[in-house]
Amino acid sequence: MLDYTHVEDLSAADIARLRAVYEPLTASVRELIDATIRTEVDADAVAAAKAEIDSAAARLRAAQRDGSFGIQFGADGDPMPWGNAVIGVRNPCAPPLVIRKEPDGSVKSDFYLGAAFEGPPGHVHGGVSAKILDHILGDAASTPGVHRLTGTITVRYRRLTPLGRLRSEARVTHTDGFKTYAVGHIADSTGVTVDAEAVFIEPKWARD
């Protein structure tokens, strides 16, 4: 069902080189996204900026892969989901989350959400919180080589989440055959704002 087409034999040095090329580009586009939302310059300045943006996009499109990024693999088998909407280091719309695995198997991430993630004024869009929780609970539920897919997720909003520095955590509670259950939350500096529970399914093609 899933087409992991972009499998290449990249060494650790290749991957480091690609990161060094593309991460600064992505960081610049993230800054541009924020500036695009917040700018109050006049129409002439907007037009001048737009011309530069169109020129940059044309340069980048001179050679590009067909379709979406997919997932590349390094020579060691590590996946490189660099286009991913939540963790992709080449996706300017990803915060991106950097997720740490703790010795007890739980996962944690500290991240910053700015103007691009707004719903209610000054606050994180509820859907953005759901997006992040779907990913981080899925990460807790996955093991090397087996990325489990969300079956059902329930997200409870305790109060509004302010834009700014946030933390998310998740852990597995139990497993039942090919189902893995996880819980997690998002918190600001004063405590939990949103929590979630979900069941993740091991894809049929990955069983046995």
Added chain:
Amino acid sequence: MLDYTHVEDLSAADIARLRAVYEPLTASVRELIDATIRTEVDADAVAAAKAEIDSAAARLRAAQRDGSFGIQFGADGDPMPWGNAVIGVRNPCAPPLVIRKEPDGSVKSDFYLGAAFEGPPGHVHGGVSAKILDHILGDAASTPGVHRLTGTITVRYRRLTPLGRLRSEARVTHTDGFKTYAVGHIADSTGVTVDAEAVFIEPKWARD
């Protein structure tokens, strides 16, 4: 709790003029995001593109609002959530969804999700589906002047959602005091891929 600070007395003509200035800019940044994810040009070409992007961002930051966009209001009281993460016409990370209200009170949206919304290869990130459903169910549950906030949402994934052209629909099922219940789904050309149910809460400050 919510600070609707950017209230201005904009006429319909003012709003049309602002749209004409900023929508093409945002569209260009959306193209750039897609190009950034998919590009395979070499390091020199990436550096040249990055220099143009940094220049464009500096032009836009010459005058900018503090913090996030917030919500402006036109002279007729219509909200302009142009920075919104799902529907914002000035937010390059928003698809953006254009939501139609049907005569029966339900809401519908046809939209396109490309490389920036990927999770599993070639498919929509499950969290992105949750984000969209949170917004569109909330839109169904809201009435002019009262935007209800998500209390709890449950999202069920029936199968993977392919990137590309999609549709989402939502409707209110019932209300109970200050709680409004809604259901909805996302579908591709062959049927429903994800469905959701949620309860939305009328904010305390909006009651009576």
